[in-house]
Amino acid sequence: MSQPESHPLSKEALAEFRADVANWLEANCPLSQRQPIVREEQIWGGRRRVFPSSDAQQWFEACRDRGFTAPEWPVEYGGAGLDPEEAKVLKQEMTRLGCRPPLYCQGLWMLGPALLVYGNEAQKREHLTAICRGEIRWAQGYSEPSAGSDLANLKTKAEDCGDHFLVNGTKIWTTKADEADWIFCLVRTSDVTPKQAGISFLLIDMATEGVSTSPIPLISGESEFCQTFFDNVKVPKTNLVGELNGGWAVAKELLKHERKMMSAFEGMLEKPAMELLELADYAVGSDAQGRLNDAELRSDMSRHLMREAALGQLGERIYWQGKAKQVDPRLPLLMKHLGTSEAQAKDELILRALGDEGLSMEDPNVSPGLRKMVKQWAFNKSLTIAGGTSEVQLNIIAKRALGMPSGEGKS
Amino acid sequence: MILNEEQALLRETVAQFFNEKAPISELRSLAGASDEQGYDLQLWSEMVELGFPGITVPEVYDGLEFGWMGLGTIAQEAGRCLVASPLLSSVVLSQNLLLNCGSDAQITTYLPSLMSGEATATVALDEGRFFNPDAVAMSDASGTLNGQKDRVLDAGQSAYIFCIAEQASGERGVALVESSAEGVSIESRRTMDLHSSASIRLDGVPAADIVWLTGYDVASGIQKTIDQATIALSAEMMGSAREVLERTVAYLGEREQFDVKLGTFQALQHRCAHMYCELELAESAVSAALTALDHAAPNIGLLASSAKALANDCFTLISSEAVQLHGGMGVTEEMDIGLFLKRSRVCNQLLGSSSYHRDRYARLIGF
Numbered sequence: 001m002s003q004p005e006s007h008p009l010s011k012e013a014l015a016e017f018r019a020d021v022a023n024w025l026e027a028n029c030p031l032s033q034r035q036p037i038v039r040e041e042q043i044w045g046g047r048r049r050v051f052p053s054s055d056a057q058q059w060f061e062a063c064r065d066r067g068f069t070a071p072e073w074p075v076e077y078g079g080a081g082l083d084p085e086e087a088k089v090l091k092q093e094m095t096r097l098g099c100r101p102p103l104y105c106q107g108l109w110m111l112g113p114a115l116l117v118y119g120n121e122a123q124k125r126e127h128l129t130a131i132c133r134g135e136i137r138w139a140q141g142y143s144e145p146s147a148g149s150d151l152a153n154l155k156t157k158a159e160d161c162g163d164h165f166l167v168n169g170t171k172i173w174t175t176k177a178d179e180a181d182w183i184f185c186l187v188r189t190s191d192v193t194p195k196q197a198g199i200s201f202l203l204i205d206m207a208t209e210g211v212s213t214s215p216i217p218l219i220s221g222e223s224e225f226c227q228t229f230f231d232n233v234k235v236p237k238t239n240l241v242g243e244l245n246g247g248w249a250v251a252k253e254l255l256k257h258e259r260k261m262m263s264a265f266e267g268m269l270e271k272p273a274m275e276l277l278e279l280a281d282y283a284v285g286s287d288a289q290g291r292l293n294d295a296e297l298r299s300d301m302s303r304h305l306m307r308e309a310a311l312g313q314l315g316e317r318i319y320w321q322g323k324a325k326q327v328d329p330r331l332p333l334l335m336k337h338l339g340t341s342e343a344q345a346k347d348e349l350i351l352r353a354l355g356d357e358g359l360s361m362e363d364p365n366v367s368p369g370l371r372k373m374v375k376q377w378a379f380n381k382s383l384t385i386a387g388g389t390s391e392v393q394l395n396i397i398a399k400r401a402l403g404m405p406s407g408e409g410k411s
Numbered sequence: 412m413i414l415n416e417e418q419a420l421l422r423e424t425v426a427q428f429f430n431e432k433a434p435i436s437e438l439r440s441l442a443g444a445s446d447e448q449g450y451d452l453q454l455w456s457e458m459v460e461l462g463f464p465g466i467t468v469p470e471v472y473d474g475l476e477f478g479w480m481g482l483g484t485i486a487q488e489a490g491r492c493l494v495a496s497p498l499l500s501s502v503v504l505s506q507n508l509l510l511n512c513g514s515d516a517q518i519t520t521y522l523p524s525l526m527s528g529e530a531t532a533t534v535a536l537d538e539g540r541f542f543n544p545d546a547v548a549m550s551d552a553s554g555t556l557n558g559q560k561d562r563v564l565d566a567g568q569s570a571y572i573f574c575i576a577e578q579a580s581g582e583r584g585v586a587l588v589e590s591s592a593e594g595v596s597i598e599s600r601r602t603m604d605l606h607s608s609a610s611i612r613l614d615g616v617p618a619a620d621i622v623w624l625t626g627y628d629v630a631s632g633i634q635k636t637i638d639q640a641t642i643a644l645s646a647e648m649m650g651s652a653r654e655v656l657e658r659t660v661a662y663l664g665e666r667e668q669f670d671v672k673l674g675t676f677q678a679l680q681h682r683c684a685h686m687y688c689e690l691e692l693a694e695s696a697v698s699a700a701l702t703a704l705d706h707a708a709p710n711i712g713l714l715a716s717s718a719k720a721l722a723n724d725c726f727t728l729i730s731s732e733a734v735q736l737h738g739g740m741g742v743t744e745e746m747d748i749g750l751f752l753k754r755s756r757v758c759n760q761l762l763g764s765s766s767y768h769r770d771r772y773a774r775l776i777g778f
């Protein structure tokens with residue numbers, strides 16, 4: 001494929017940018033911050049943020065000050081104003097040097113991109129800046145006990161009280177709500193049909209009176225998410241994003257970014273104690289020719305590695321289509337389902353290979369690194385559920401990519 | 412695939428050409444021909460006129476040097492119509508084997524007649540039940556060339572056969588023999604996809620009738636050719652898979668049962684959506700492999716094996732599902748769907764099944 005020549009930047013300018021960025025990273029990223037990220041040392045920002053080390057703080061602050069926590073956001077909102085091509089170069093250079101992501105935040109991945117489209121100027125200034133400066137940590141308040149895949153069925157009510165809304169109801173599966181400062185919520189502001197037409201998008205400070213959270217334990221033994229309660233919570237009207245009753249459009253824009261992020265989540269996670277190949281060799285051993293002793297595992301691993309590589313190639317294809325202005329809008333719809341199922345396929349290979357050592361998350365005789373992999377296997381079962389289940393993704397693909405007829409078939 | 416302007420134009424031209432000149436009814440007409448005939452000569456001569464044989468050939472050898480992405484485009488469009496032609500046997504396999512393994516003099520002797528359509532050639536690679544290019548028994552140890560080759564594509568219509576064989580020195584080589592040479596017997600058969608391939612016996616083909624290719628590094632030239640052909644065949648398979656999926660989705664959008672279009676049933680929607688995911692995943696691997704050929708990337712073996720394994724699995728899945736989702740119509744001879752099913756299974760065995768390629772991939776990576 002002769003790569004499309006329509007770069008807004010010349011090859012020279014891009015090469016110069018690459019050199020500049022590489023120098024900057026060399027100078028500003030302490031060696032300790034070029035070690036593979038471990039979960040406990042991820043920097044999530046927020047009012048209660050703590051830095052695991054002074055190096056981590058230095059690296060975060062250097063990125064923050066250069067706008068590199070949100071490279072593609074406009075400079076006036078705290079980003080670096082890079083175009084996609086430059087952002088890709090930055091990412092490549094960071095990967096090459098092994099630099100850790102400077103900031104983790106749902107605000108960065110989900111709310112920010114949606115605010116850039118639907119937020120008003122004041123909202124963008126206030127919230128985008130606080131997000132990329134790592135000052136505010138966000139949670140996502142979409143799902144409710146009776147509104148999962150059928151998100152539009154949500155019931156949390158925001159009543160118009162003149163200068164503010166009065167919010168009552170509950171959200172569930174709210175990731176890290178107990179550590180977040182603000183929450184973006186879908187709330188019901190009208191009972192019209194269709195249900196989608198009565199939803200608004202509200203930003204709520206979780207320090208407001210009447211907001212409370214209660215953690216829910218997961219099968220991986222952790223407690224990633226909470227139920228969040230709203231009991232007569234007063235929210236200023238200025239916190240409405242987009243039109244009143246126009247929240248569904250904002251919600252969908254945001255979901256697009258959430259799914260994109262989830263399909264590529266692996267790169268941001270803690271690297272497993274051992275790579276798949278190393279692990280398989282350690283656990284099942286290899287013959288004199290270097291072939292794994294378990295032939296079926298070996299074949300399944302090949303299949304997985306090929307598919308994982310093809311996923312990367314699909315991502316590249318989408319990227320270059322964008323650059324060449326030959327966008328096939330169907331392709332991004334596939335990424336979440338394909339990416340998350342392949343991540344789970346890998347976890348299953350790991351568990352198979354581990355044999356006896358894969359049977360406990362707590363056994364002190366098993367190395368902590370391996371136990372973490374077992375926990376990851378359990379935790380990653382949520383990948384095909386969170387952010388729109390795989391079944392919902394397949395519904396979307398059938399309708400929007402294949403144009404299959406809607407209307408429920410009866411039999 | 413991402414195509415530049417010229418490649419996009421090529422795609423359009425080629426698609427129109429195959430739709431007009433080589434619809435699936437043309438393939439069906441081969442069923443009545445003799446087993447030696449694997450394709451229609453008239454169609455082939457028109458493909459030659461369009462310049463297909465020179466598509467990847469360097470300009471120094473009077474080719475178009477249009478690149479592998481261009482060839483992949485042609486292969487895909489051919490796959491959509493299940494076109495039977497010597498594109499794989501002569502253009503991809505033979506011409507590239509000559510280019511990769513021949514001396515300059517050998518290339519200039521044989522290539523022009525292949526490119527002009529005056530003659531076609533094929534490559535005799537497989538021996539036995541499965542593709543396994545590492546196991547070659549054919550040899551000229553006794554001074555004459557002896558052995559048996561299987562699944563030699565279009566051999567019945569080829570003037571030349573490039574045989575992969577052991578040379579007296581013990582090294583792997585490429586022996587060019589004319590199909591009319593003494594000691595060559597060709598037994599053609601029509602495979603279920605209506606293409607023609609043959610088992611070939613060489614019984615004491617005299618040294619005088621053999622030209623050993625003597626280019627630089629013949630052994631890696633053979634491997635390179637196999638990878639190129641594997642990728643080109645994968646591209647063709649993707650075209651077929653895409654076509655048969657589109658036909659299936661269209662059928663479900665028309666056919667009514669229980670007073671609704673079948674396509675409204677979610678069980679069927681999910682199966683189609685799953686197939687489409689698999690299709691674009693495999694397409695990405697094939698596209699990356701074609702790009703890598705154009706950039707002479709070093710890890711081509713891995714990319715070729717990935718492309719073929721994914722294309723095999725994807726086309727197998729989609730063609731099976733296509734039959735199922737067409738109901739009774741799907742198993743009738745009248746529908747073309749069955750031809751896609753049969754072609755898929757033949758393609759699986761050509762240039763390596765998924766098991767072969769998964770094993771090779773693991774070997775190349777070292778596990």
Ligand SMILES: Cc1cc2nc3c(=O)[nH]c(=O)nc-3n(C[C@H](O)[C@H](O)[C@H](O)COP(=O)(O)OP(=O)(O)OC[C@H]3O[C@@H](n4cnc5c(N)ncnc54)[C@H](O)[C@@H]3O)c2cc1C
Nearest residue numbers: 140141142143148149173174175382385386387388389391
């Ligand atoms: C780890 C994790 C983190 C999460 N974090 C957040 C968060 O921060 N904020 C937030 O708002 N939400 C969050 N979620 C919630 C998530 O978005 C929902 O779990 C998801 O939308 C599915 O809803 P549900 O759990 O109610 O499942 P249900 O909708 O009850 O689905 C149950 C099953 O039925 C299937 N199903 C449902 N509808 C259909 C249909 N139309 N066709 C076919 N099959 C169907 C589903 O695919 C699933 O298999 C999180 C979830 C997880 C697992």
